[in-house]
Amino acid sequence: MKVSVIEVKRKRVEAIVNQRYMADGHDIAHDRKRTLAAAVAAGAEPSAEFAEAAAVEGVTPQALAQTILAKPDELMTKENKRRSMVVRTRAAKTVAELEAIQAEADATAAPPLTSRIFLQEGR
Numbered sequence: 001m002k003v004s005v006i007e008v009k010r011k012r013v014e015a016i017v018n019q020r021y022m023a024d025g026h027d028i029a030h031d032r033k034r035t036l037a038a039a040v041a042a043g044a045e046p047s048a049e050f051a052e053a054a055a056v057e058g059v060t061p062q063a064l065a066q067t068i069l070a071k072p073d074e075l076m077t078k079e080n081k082r083r084s085m086v087v088r089t090r091a092a093k094t095v096a097e098l099e100a101i102q103a104e105a106d107a108t109a110a111p112p113l114t115s116r117i118f119l120q121e122g123r
Contacts, residue, residue, distance in 0.1 A: 006095055013098045013105070014089045020105045021082030023075060031075045037068035 036050045046054070046061035054064040085101060092098045 006092075006098070009095055009098045010089060010092065013092075013102045014086055016102055017082060017085045017089060017105045020108050021078055021085070023078065027075045027078060031073075033068055034073060037065035040065040041069055 033050075033053075036047060040046045040050060040061050046065075050064070051061050054061040057064055057067075059067070085105060089098065089101050092101065
């Protein structure tokens with residue numbers, strides 16, 4: 001049985017892309033906030049949590065809804081990027097193409113905790 005190097009690499013790169021662009025708790029919370037904001041903007045009564053969030057910001061629930069809806073939909077943006085990279089991974093014909101996609105996915109990874117950014121915050 002022959003094993004294709006490109007097929008093995010393709011599966012590995014697709015797994016890396018999926019892991020890098022996986023929705024996390026922050027993404028899910030942001031998506032829920034957008035859903036609540038859309039309802040409030042359409043005239044629905046704000047939930048207790050949404051009203052509390054508005055109070056924390058010092059604005060009305062309607063103003064908070066407009067602020068939230070003015071921002072890009074991060075979850076959809078992230079999913080679109082993940083999906084485009086998966087499609088590119090599946091269409092790649094060479095190991096070099098796959099390595100370029102992997103490098104792009106790796107560039108989105110969070111910096112290590114030993115990063116200068118985090119070390120400077122501790123001063």
